[in-house]
Structures are given as structure tokens and as C-alpha cells.
Amino acid sequence: MILKIKDFVPEHTFECGQCFRWEREPDGSYIGIANSQVVRISSNADTVTIDGCTDTDFELFWRKYLDIDRDYSHIKASVNVNETMNKAIKFGSGIRILRQDFFEALISFIISQRSSIPKIKSCVDKLCRLAGEQICFDGKNYYTFPDAYKVAALSEEELRALGVGYRAPYILKAAQEVANGSISKEELEKLDTASARERLLRLYGVGDKVCDCVLLFSLGKYDLFPSDVWIKRVMEEEFKTKSAKHSGENLFGTYSGFAQQYLFYWRKYNNA
DNA sequence: TTGCAGGGGTCAA
DNA sequence: TTGACCCCTGCA
Numbered sequence: 001m002i003l004k005i006k007d008f009v010p011e012h013t014f015e016c017g018q019c020f021r022w023e024r025e026p027d028g029s030y031i032g033i034a035n036s037q038v039v040r041i042s043s044n045a046d047t048v049t050i051d052g053c054t055d056t057d058f059e060l061f062w063r064k065y066l067d068i069d070r071d072y073s074h075i076k077a078s079v080n081v082n083e084t085m086n087k088a089i090k091f092g093s094g095i096r097i098l099r100q101d102f103f104e105a106l107i108s109f110i111i112s113q114r115s116s117i118p119k120i121k122s123c124v125d126k127l128c129r130l131a132g133e134q135i136c137f138d139g140k141n142y143y144t145f146p147d148a149y150k151v152a153a154l155s156e157e158e159l160r161a162l163g164v165g166y167r168a169p170y171i172l173k174a175a176q177e178v179a180n181g182s183i184s185k186e187e188l189e190k191l192d193t194a195s196a197r198e199r200l201l202r203l204y205g206v207g208d209k210v211c212d213c214v215l216l217f218s219l220g221k222y223d224l225f226p227s228d229v230w231i232k233r234v235m236e237e238e239f240k241t242k243s244a245k246h247s248g249e250n251l252f253g254t255y256s257g258f259a260q261q262y263l264f265y266w267r268k269y270n271n272a
Numbered sequence: 273t274t275g276c277a278g279g280g281g282t283c284a285a
Numbered sequence: 286t287t288g289a290c291c292c293c294t295g296c297a
Binding site: 109110113114116119120167170204205207208209210226228229231264268 | 280281282283
């Protein structure tokens with residue numbers, strides 16, 4: 001599958017902190033797994049190649065997952081409000097916000113709290129190996145993210161053995177609530193952003209940051225501006241404000257999530 | 273080798 | 286508003 005597309009650089013999209021299951025290969029391509037499918041994505045100039053994906057797979061899943069139909073040049077123009085944003089947008093010019101699975105995002109971002117990206121990836125990978133389904137791609141084995149029933153059936157001890165520490169009971173309770181239907185993607189999708197936040201925050205172990213990441217990266221609530229240490233730093237340094245989330249959402253409105261990703265990626269990885 | 277600080281937070285007091 | 290929390294990594 002070969003696409004003509006602007007504003008999509010695999011490195012920017014898969015390394016900007018929104019996802020934990022895409023790995024860079026020696027040739028610069030990325031292999032990842034979503035929707036029980038493994039694919040390899042590479043790019044040059046205005047062309048993106050997806051290996052391991054049929055036309056049907058693309059239309060049914062990857063088009064939406066990769067946010068192919070969104071006009072990012074319009075978004076960039078809208079959030080380019082000052083010199084800082086201009087630099088951040090140039091630095092992460094190929095970022096796209098993925099539409100990830102709700103349950104996977106929920107558990108992954110619960111795991112992410114007070115943890116580094118390599119550690120998060122390692123824990124998520126161990127969880128998938130423990131409870132996911134094996135898929136072979138290019139001679140190697142990959143594992144799907146387990147569904148809520150599988151995770152809910154694990155014991156707290158099994159989860160702790162993955163290295164998630166005090167987050168084990170958070171993961172277990174969240175999985176149980178999704179498995180028994182007391183919270184669902186469908187329910188949250190129907191709610192406006194404020195109501196969806198209120199509902200998701202009722203989950204034990206889900207605070208402001210995790211909540212906003214889940215809603216932004218799996219349900220497309222783009223008016224959220226998840227605020228972590230990096231965003232707080234950049235908002236304080238460049239925008240002279242201490243209330244990062246509030247200021248970001250006021251400034252960027254319906255495009256807050258995109259602005260947040262450009263700023264996060266720039267502040268964390270631009271060491272110039 | 274050992275010790276310690278800190279990492280994409282959240283809960284409870 | 287503050288301390289505790291689980292585990293791992295990097296660095297004296």
C-alpha cells in the first residue's frame with residue numbers, strides 16, 4: 001500500500017509520546033501492531049508505504065487509525081500563534097494524532113504515570129506477551145494488546161510481576177470496569193469533553209493527565225491539552241504561565257491536542 | 273559496588 | 286498542599 005500524503009513522518013508520529021507499540025527498525029521504518037494487525041510503515045518525501053496491509057485493511061482500519069483524512073496544514077496554520085509554535089511545528093512537522101484503541105490507551109496511560117517511555121514500553125510489551133495473542137510478521141512474533149476480559153482475569157500479583165508496581169490495582173480495576181460494561185468507549189464518545197472527563201476521572205488511578213491522554217488519543221477529544229512535566233516546562237518558559245492545561249486550552253481551543261503534541265515533542269527532543 | 277535522585281501522576285490525609 | 290507509592294535507570 002503506497003499513499004501520496006503530506007504532513008506524515010513516521011518518526012514524528014510514533015516518537016511523539018502518544019503510543020508505545022511502534023518500534024524503529026534499522027532502516028528507519030517502523031513496525032507496529034494495532035487492531036490485531038502488524039504492519040511496517042516507511043516514508044520518503046510525500047510518499048508513505050505500509051507493508052502488510054491490504055486495500056481493505058487500509059479502508060476498514062488504517063485510514064482512520066493514521067488520521068489520513070485530516071488536513072494538517074490547516075491545523076498548523078491555526079495553532080501557529082507565535083514564534084515558539086512556529087519552531088515546534090517545524091520540528092514535529094510530520095506528527096499525526098493516532099486514533100488508538102480505547103482500552104489499550106487507558107491501560108497504557110495508567111502504566112505511564114511517573115514512568116519513562118522505555119519503561120512504559122517494556123511493561124506494555126510484557127502485558128501483551130502475557131495475555132495477548134501471538135501474530136507472526138516477517139519471521140518474528142508480535143503480540144496483540146489483550147482485551148479487557150483477559151486483563152481483568154489476571155491477578156494483582158501477575159500484574160506486579162510485569163513491573164508496574166503500585167499501578168497494578170489501578171490496571172485491574174479499570175479492566176474490570178471495562179469488562180463488565182460499567183464504562184465504555186461508546187458511552188464516552190457520546191459525551192461532550194467535559195462530561196467524558198468527569199466520567200473517566202471516576203476510575204481509580206486515573207487523574208487529569210491520564211484522563212486527557214486517553215480521551216485525546218483514543219476518542220479524538222482534540223480540545224484537550226494534556227499537561228505533564230514537559231508541557232508545564234514549555235508553557236512556563238515560553239508562554240509565561242503556570243496553569244499549562246488551562247492556558248493551552250484557552251489559547252488553542254478545538255486544536256489544543258495538536259498544539260500540545262507539537263510542543264511536547266519539541267521541548268523534549270529539540271536539544272539545540 | 274552501593275546509594276540516591278528522578279521519571280509523561282495519583283491517592284488520601 | 287504534601288508525602289507515599291513500585292520499579293528501573295543513570296550517575297556519582
